[in-house]
Amino acid sequence: MSEARNLLGASGPLAGRIPGFQPREEQQALAEAVAGTLDRGGVLIAEAGTGVGKTFAYLLPALMSGRRVIVSTGTRTLQDQLYQKDLPLVLDALDLPVRTALLKGRSNYLCLHRLDRAEVDPRQEGATLAWELSTIRQWASVTRSGDIAELDTVPADRQVWAKATSTVDNCLGQECPAFGDCFLMEARRRAQEADLVVVNHHLLMADMALKEGGFGEVLPTAEAYILDEAHQLPDVAAQFFGLSLSSRQLLDLIRDVHLDYLREAGDVPECDQALDQLRGAVLDFRLCLGQGRRRAAWAEVADDVRVSDALDTLQLSLHGLLKVLEPLVPRGKGLESGHRRTGELLEVVERFQAGEDERFVKWFETHSQAFLLRLTPLDVGQQFHGQMQKHPGAWVFTSATLSVNREFGHFRRRMGIAEAEELRVDSPFDYANHALLYVPQGLPEPNSRAYDEAFLEAAVPVLQASHGRAFVLFTSHRALRHAAEWLRERTDFTLLVQGEAAQHALLHRFREGDGAVLLGTASFWEGVDVKGSALSAVLIDRLPFASPADPVTEARIEFLRRNEGNPFRDFQLPHAVITLRQGVGRLIRDAEDMGVLMIGDPRIVNRGYGKQFLNSLPPMARTRSQSMVRAFLDGIQASA
Numbered sequence: 001m002s003e004a005r006n007l008l009g010a011s012g013p014l015a016g017r018i019p020g021f022q023p024r025e026e027q028q029a030l031a032e033a034v035a036g037t038l039d040r041g042g043v044l045i046a047e048a049g050t051g052v053g054k055t056f057a058y059l060l061p062a063l064m065s066g067r068r069v070i071v072s073t074g075t076r077t078l079q080d081q082l083y084q085k086d087l088p089l090v091l092d093a094l095d096l097p098v099r100t101a102l103l104k105g106r107s108n109y110l111c112l113h114r115l116d117r118a119e120v121d122p123r124q125e126g127a128t129l130a131w132e133l134s135t136i137r138q139w140a141s142v143t144r145s146g147d148i149a150e151l152d153t154v155p156a157d158r159q160v161w162a163k164a165t166s167t168v169d170n171c172l173g174q175e176c177p178a179f180g181d182c183f184l185m186e187a188r189r190r191a192q193e194a195d196l197v198v199v200n201h202h203l204l205m206a207d208m209a210l211k212e213g214g215f216g217e218v219l220p221t222a223e224a225y226i227l228d229e230a231h232q233l234p235d236v237a238a239q240f241f242g243l244s245l246s247s248r249q250l251l252d253l254i255r256d257v258h259l260d261y262l263r264e265a266g267d268v269p270e271c272d273q274a275l276d277q278l279r280g281a282v283l284d285f286r287l288c289l290g291q292g293r294r295r296a297a298w299a300e301v302a303d304d305v306r307v308s309d310a311l312d313t314l315q316l317s318l319h320g321l322l323k324v325l326e327p328l329v330p331r332g333k334g335l336e337s338g339h340r341r342t343g344e345l346l347e348v349v350e351r352f353q354a355g356e357d358e359r360f361v362k363w364f365e366t367h368s369q370a371f372l373l374r375l376t377p378l379d380v381g382q383q384f385h386g387q388m389q390k391h392p393g394a395w396v397f398t399s400a401t402l403s404v405n406r407e408f409g410h411f412r413r414r415m416g417i418a419e420a421e422e423l424r425v426d427s428p429f430d431y432a433n434h435a436l437l438y439v440p441q442g443l444p445e446p447n448s449r450a451y452d453e454a455f456l457e458a459a460v461p462v463l464q465a466s467h468g469r470a471f472v473l474f475t476s477h478r479a480l481r482h483a484a485e486w487l488r489e490r491t492d493f494t495l496l497v498q499g500e501a502a503q504h505a506l507l508h509r510f511r512e513g514d515g516a517v518l519l520g521t522a523s524f525w526e527g528v529d530v531k532g533s534a535l536s537a538v539l540i541d542r543l544p545f546a547s548p549a550d551p552v553t554e555a556r557i558e559f560l561r562r563n564e565g566n567p568f569r570d571f572q573l574p575h576a577v578i579t580l581r582q583g584v585g586r587l588i589r590d591a592e593d594m595g596v597l598m599i600g601d602p603r604i605v606n607r608g609y610g611k612q613f614l615n616s617l618p619p620m621a622r623t624r625s626q627s628m629v630r631a632f633l634d635g636i637q638a639s640a
Contacts (some may be wrong), residue, residue: 003035004031004032007025007064008031008056014093016093017089024052024428029423031057031060031061033423034046034057035064035065035395036059040394041492044394045412047401047424050400050427050589054398055228055399058226058398059071059610060090060094062226062611063090063091063094064094065379067223068196069195069223070197070201070222072198072225073196073198073200073227074527075493076104076149079104080149082198082228087196091209097602099193099194100196100197101197101198102187103188103190103203104187104200104203106166106168107165108186109183109187111178113178114163114165114170115140115164119133131423132160135154137631146184146186149189154542162248166184169252169344172333175333175336188218191219191220192220199219201232201233202216202236202239204219205241206243207219223393225396226396226398229399231399233415234415238376238377240409244375244376245352246370247372253338254275254279257271257321257334257342261335264332264334265328265331269564270324271325274320274321277321278314280317281313281316284313285310285311286369287310287372288301289364293366293368295363295551296551297363297551298364313347315353318342318346318349322339322342323344323420352373360375360378361555363552372438378556380414381415381417383416385418391405394492397411397420400581400582401578404574404577405577405615405616408420410575429588431620432621435594436620436621436623436632437599437620437621438462438624438626439600440624446541446543446600446602454600456483456486458626462537462596465633466515467637469516469533469536470537471520471528472518472540472541473525473538473583473586475541475543477499479521479542480499480521487519494516496509496513497519506518506520512528513534525579525582526582526586530586531590532590532592532593535586536596536636538583538593538595540584540598540599540600540601543576543580543603544583545576546575557571568609573612576613577613580613584617595636596632605624
């Protein structure tokens, strides 16, 4: 343990590798705690404020431990940074012969079999698709990893990748004709042989969910698990410990079965008829759910005769296709896979048709031409704790935002963790002198019709004093759209608005621009890193309480009431505190950063629970004076 502390000291190996490296007591304390947990086993919950350097604080003891370790982080972007930047630096500094591997979900790897199928006649879907497939084919001949993130000319969000990657549903496994050259299997093989494997939470939870059913073998057996960005785990776990059915899954099934039927059979016209019936049932079901985008509890449409009849028709169509495919299974592996997939999707539909289960919430989501049905567990703690028991050893959970009012009870309850060592290390940044919290006076309650405009009127002087260079974060897309229109009519700021360009493009323009104002919601509250003078203010419109109209939130509230809990105290308030802390974390990203945090919501100062929000924020100076804000920002300008 003392070795972990010394490695991060002034004479440690990293000091000579990182320009400007400064020993931090907070980082050393975290490394020492991680080393102790890896040595003894058990559970550590560790919160490390912005700037602590938690990545090095857990990588060093992990690599020195001699144990097989899985490191999981929140997103593929963070996963790539960890593996391609941070891990090589630490390995070089320690000069250790540790085998490492990067493993992502299957949709991140090129599938050569699916690419072959997609190339059958790309001209049917246009020149752009044909060019993309040709580009992918050229890359396929030179790539060693098959990781689609390598191919910059065909971004990962392009629709073509759905045709050139596999899913759990359509993968043929060992029966695939390209199995010997499979990039995914090669990545898994490297992971099985590695001492340290870097994954992301979606892959980790998917593997755990599969192991619940007895099939998960993606990740190697490890002696230690380090879960970074751990505040995301409860929501990610809820996705994978539940069930879902989408129109995309159904339409992919129809397309794949049709191609396999033409290749492996072709003499059973009932197959095409069954596929046509299923296609019609999918389209009709989507129409019955109404126009446009919607996210609602299933109970809102369960009594609609048209919806229930359309779901029955979907169920009958899947059953009909299953019967047609059954005698065709011996004809080929593609039809065998199609038969299996049809049966699995049929089971999900039947589960959705079954009676209510108070442990789950049934809900649906619609887009312009698509739908998604979900069955989400309301409490993942028991299942996750069960997985921890199946994998005894060391478990480290870390993030910059795990505590509420400086306590970890909310996180422990949601993850089913009864006993754990706990550690909080504050940010080493000088928030007291570098940041100012501003809550404007006189704003109405946030449920007032006048609130949105009052917030924007209070925001404009701050934006003027900061010369743009600000994030304005909203809790709803409606408020964001209103703000974009309002500010464009009344100000000359360069506005960068979420939804009008890709996130990475907006951030690039913000960093490179001169005094831009970025308006964002949801994904801009966390994981966004802008250092230096490009960002001098973060403005937040409301305390981020989850909408009670959201079907999962509504069901979780009812679940807590049924089980004698207090929904506000046990869920709504702590969830909002953690979300606010994430948003606040965008302001100070480096030791030299300075800026103003404006929170428009008056509830943070005039409601009793506001103290929990304030107590959970970094120790910055506070004001309600606009003139003090202007003076603070003028001081930043003068010192720049």
